[in-house]
Amino acid sequence: MVRSLKKPKKIKHRNKESKKGDSSSSSVPSAPAKVWEPGVDKLEEGEELQFDPSAYNYLRGFGIGWPCLSFDIIHDSLGLVRSEFPHTLYGVAGTQAEQASWNYIGVFKISNISGKKRGLVPSATGDGDTDMDSESSSDEEDDVGDASAQPILQLHKVAHQGGVNRIRAMSQKPHICATWADRGHVQVWDFASQLDALAESNAQSSQGGNSINRVAPVIKFDGHRDEGFAIDWSPVVTGRLVSGDCNRCIHLWEPSNDSWIVDANPFVGHQASVEDLQWSPTEADVFASCSVDGDISIWDSRIGKSPAVSIKAHKTDANVISWNRLASCMIASGSDDGSFSIRDLRLIKGDSLVAHFEYHKQPITSIEWSPHEASTLAVSSADNQLTIWDLSLERDEEEEAEFKAKIKEQANAPTNLPPQLLFVHQGQKDLKELHWHQQIPGMIISTAADGFNILMPANIETTLPSA
Structure with missing residues (x-):
């Protein structure tokens, strides 16, 4: 159970200018490249990590001011499956500000996302205004001044009482969002006006502003006895909504006219804090939960307030779960010990474990199945890694030998990586949450203590539907 962001500072991203023609740097022979292994290798004095630009179709960092523990991607009307640059995305994010009264929900739009420009991960240095600047390698320095390649961030801020533990947007009505506050209440918001303003804007430069608007929530529920982090729209x-708290209780929300009726009688079955909730992608009355007690529980709201079935999924806290929307029998869960597991719900009363991975060195903070490939999922961890896995991959010794022989010409590659490990992304500190973009195949957005990353790995191939 690792959730808080320590010592939040306002984020500003600045360019680091490389010095061309510096004779001192050019005269020093470069050391042979080495693949960095987190949890194994250590940086010596004067060493720094660099990423391979060819590994990404796109990589860019951005921030909305304060660090964000949680965010969500807004379903838009720009196309169900978009594969051509430039891209535009919409999102909502909740802040973890230094003072409770400074918190807000950021409703944002990022446009002009061009794959021809690959930006480095920005650094967070001191206070400042929101911007979309990012660092650039010396090889790409000539492109930094090209306005057509710069993404544009536009942001509307809505005041929020206390820090936002989690925020989720409704897929059917994307302007409706729910937030879990660290003060112990859950609120539902209507951001239609903010999203309409962003959609109608044709700004040619980044817009942030410091003004925070005050908007009344549609409903505020104070029935939870403790704060929480678990929330999900059906x-x-x-x-239809469920919200779970640190006091083991789960409440069901039913829509009613322009508001909601929250069942005051909670679902109770876990022995400790409810950490995450996921509705079934196919069943209207079925949802799953995971808990600090290490269990995953499946609930059916038609048959009472106790779990239909519970299994001991992990030896330590079960932090996060994800229900596969393309293969609804599969559910993934991540644990405090750094492991994550895949289970087949058709075998839930027997041996349902399909796969178990112990690659990460610190607690799993987020896990999510790809919306475009049933066998692919992404995982983030407190070890500052975001990894992408393809469960359909198997070890091929002949192919592996050929690859190792080739890669050794460029770098000393690790030899003990799982064959299902497809991609490793680093550079963010204290990673908290990730989401695949539902409409842009291969795009992932992640949030951490030092801001957001948008990344599109070059080796993530997605089968697009035929025209």
């Missing part, structure tokens, strides 16, 4: 029933 993908089957429009407006």
